[in-house]
Amino acid sequence: MTYLSEKDLYRRYMEFFEIAERKRRWSVFDDLPWALADRTQPNADLALCAETFCAVESYMPDYVAEGLNLVRESFGQAWWHVNWGYEEAKHALSLREYLVRTGQRTAEHMLDFEADALSRRWKPPFPTIRQMVCYGALQEKTTWMIYRRQMMAAREAGDELLASVYRFISRDEAAHGGFYLDVIGACLAEDRDGTIADLYRVSSQFTMPAYDLVPDYERRVEVMRSIGINRAVFLREVFLPVLSRVGVSRRELGRAAAMNKAADRHTESLPR
Numbered sequence: 001m002t003y004l005s006e007k008d009l010y011r012r013y014m015e016f017f018e019i020a021e022r023k024r025r026w027s028v029f030d031d032l033p034w035a036l037a038d039r040t041q042p043n044a045d046l047a048l049c050a051e052t053f054c055a056v057e058s059y060m061p062d063y064v065a066e067g068l069n070l071v072r073e074s075f076g077q078a079w080w081h082v083n084w085g086y087e088e089a090k091h092a093l094s095l096r097e098y099l100v101r102t103g104q105r106t107a108e109h110m111l112d113f114e115a116d117a118l119s120r121r122w123k124p125p126f127p128t129i130r131q132m133v134c135y136g137a138l139q140e141k142t143t144w145m146i147y148r149r150q151m152m153a154a155r156e157a158g159d160e161l162l163a164s165v166y167r168f169i170s171r172d173e174a175a176h177g178g179f180y181l182d183v184i185g186a187c188l189a190e191d192r193d194g195t196i197a198d199l200y201r202v203s204s205q206f207t208m209p210a211y212d213l214v215p216d217y218e219r220r221v222e223v224m225r226s227i228g229i230n231r232a233v234f235l236r237e238v239f240l241p242v243l244s245r246v247g248v249s250r251r252e253l254g255r256a257a258a259m260n261k262a263a264d265r266h267t268e269s270l271p272r
């Protein structure tokens, strides 16, 4: 399969990196209002969500290693991925620091919790680069939506420190999602049918990364549902806006679904 020219990918990476360096950089140490930590009222649900997202972000070694392996021959993609990993690392760090500095978790608890989480390994859910680009777009946009909602919940609860953490990290997630959407746009221009087939396949099997690896996952999902994160919200705030942004209609996606089912039927009818 062809997959965009290296020149094009390099240009996209450089544009993303320049904006990130010039306009989006933030410091875990200097830009968050840590002075508020002592005055923060504990909130069990917000803390549990922060811990869950911290765990998901903590699979960064797997995300970076597996992703780099997949794109190692492409300068634009490999360098982009390393910058992305640096930004994701700050997300885990700021959530972790928030939990410890506000006294809602101890440093020892976080070490044990992360060790437990990382005793399981994340594997990429799809085999090709283009499918992982589609997955990246949906995953980043979902993460952005979740963090924006958490930011508002933190603000409502009077926790300005946590709201500030979510504000910075959701800005990064929006930029990551935007990059993947641009790449999907270029893929569509190159091979529309193939890219739509990938988009269908990924969306029909989509789950957030590593959630099933995080300790005590079922209880965490319950809390996330109770704060309004569910499949309907995913469709309305993530999936349909993604389709509209890349200019793919639901009809085109439906056609890809029908072709996929026909291909499955054909494969099932083959002698084993």
Ligand SMILES: [Fe+2]
Pocket: 057, 087, 088, 091, 143, 169, 173
């Ligand atoms: Fe992140």
Ligand SMILES: [Fe+2]
Pocket: 088, 140, 143, 172, 173, 176
């Ligand atoms: Fe991200």
